[in-house]
Amino acid sequence: MKQNILITGGFGLLGSNLYKFLKQKNYNVFILDKKKNFLKKNYQRLDKKNVFLGDYLDKDLIKKIIVKKKIKVIFHTGAVTQVLDAIDSPEYTYTNNIFGTLNFLEIIRKINKKIIFIYSSSDKAYGEVGKKSYTENTCLNSVFPYDVSKSCSDLICQSYSKTFNLKVGILRCGNLYGPGDFNRNRLINGFIISILKDKIFKIRSSGKLVRDYLFVDDAVQAYYLTMLSLINSNRKLRIYNVGSKYNMNVFGMIKKISKLNKNKKIKIKVLNTSKKEITSQKLNYKKISKELGWKQKVNLDDGLQKTYNWYKEHIHFFKKY
Numbered sequence: 001m002k003q004n005i006l007i008t009g010g011f012g013l014l015g016s017n018l019y020k021f022l023k024q025k026n027y028n029v030f031i032l033d034k035k036k037n038f039l040k041k042n043y044q045r046l047d048k049k050n051v052f053l054g055d056y057l058d059k060d061l062i063k064k065i066i067v068k069k070k071i072k073v074i075f076h077t078g079a080v081t082q083v084l085d086a087i088d089s090p091e092y093t094y095t096n097n098i099f100g101t102l103n104f105l106e107i108i109r110k111i112n113k114k115i116i117f118i119y120s121s122s123d124k125a126y127g128e129v130g131k132k133s134y135t136e137n138t139c140l141n142s143v144f145p146y147d148v149s150k151s152c153s154d155l156i157c158q159s160y161s162k163t164f165n166l167k168v169g170i171l172r173c174g175n176l177y178g179p180g181d182f183n184r185n186r187l188i189n190g191f192i193i194s195i196l197k198d199k200i201f202k203i204r205s206s207g208k209l210v211r212d213y214l215f216v217d218d219a220v221q222a223y224y225l226t227m228l229s230l231i232n233s234n235r236k237l238r239i240y241n242v243g244s245k246y247n248m249n250v251f252g253m254i255k256k257i258s259k260l261n262k263n264k265k266i267k268i269k270v271l272n273t274s275k276k277e278i279t280s281q282k283l284n285y286k287k288i289s290k291e292l293g294w295k296q297k298v299n300l301d302d303g304l305q306k307t308y309n310w311y312k313e314h315i316h317f318f319k320k321y
Contacts, residue, residue, distance in 0.1 A: 013178060013182075015078070032052045057100055076118065079120065080092065098152050119169065123174050172283065197315070207251045211281055256304060
């Protein structure tokens with residue numbers, strides 16, 4: 001029997017692609033996302049009876065959804081996700097990211113401890129560690145608001161699993177990219193949109209920040225395998241890094257994307273105004289490969305081409321860029 005699944009942040013990059021994947025597997029999938037995000041993303045023609053417009057800070061709402069729809073698995077991908085937004089609004093970021101996560105864990109603890117909770121953590125939860133790569137045992141050592149909100153929620157999830165025997169999965173992914181991302185402040189889609197609209201692309205950092213870059217389909221597969229592992233075993237807590245063999249700085253990524261437009265002069269301006277970000281991150285993902293058989297399947301050139309093609313087809317969604 002297929003599980004009834006709830007995805008928070010279901011209109012976002014990860015949530016929307018996870019929704020499509022699980023629907024193709026014939027799961028009963030429901031989305032919880034905020035009303036302000038709905039109209040422009042309605043192009044996906046979601047089944048409206050499976051969509052709940054609301055806020056996961058509303059504890060009564062999420063309890064009602066979980067009970068009414070007999071939810072057995074929750075993917076919590078919703079969050080304030082932008083580093084600069086978190087710096088501008090730290091109180092809201094902490095409230096949204098930490099208490100939103102806590103709401104689900106408390107409801108599960110009280111009504112049904114068999115519900116599986118899979119939390120979308122981040123490589124940012126580690127902070128600036130200074131090692132070549134982070135393993136799952138590396139101490140969470142974050143400083144900046146977004147990063148700390150992820151560290152706290154990550155640790156709270158671990159606490160609830162160990163203290164109350166809840167089945168919890170925690171995935172710490174690198175920088176995701178791919179079709180369906182409406183967050184224009186991210187590097188890859190922001191640069192592609194700038195190319196398509198013939199605008200100057202402004203790099204907020206020095207251009208030397210180093211990150212893992214992972215195509216969203218590979219991340220979705222990691223979430224799916226984690227869900228199956230929690231369903232099919234008695235192990236209560238699973239924590240995985242989901243990294244990439246493509247680890248590079250901003251300039252390196254821009255150079256890669258620029259090759260998609262060989263005949264076009266691309267305008268770039270380095271602002272170097274963003275000083276409150278981690279300089280370098282690299283995830284060690286041997287654990288998920290060994291335990292779940294996860295592999296990165298989409299190479300960077302193919303992933304960037306698929307992403308570019310999607311934005312070219314849907315550029316009308318970005319009129320105000």
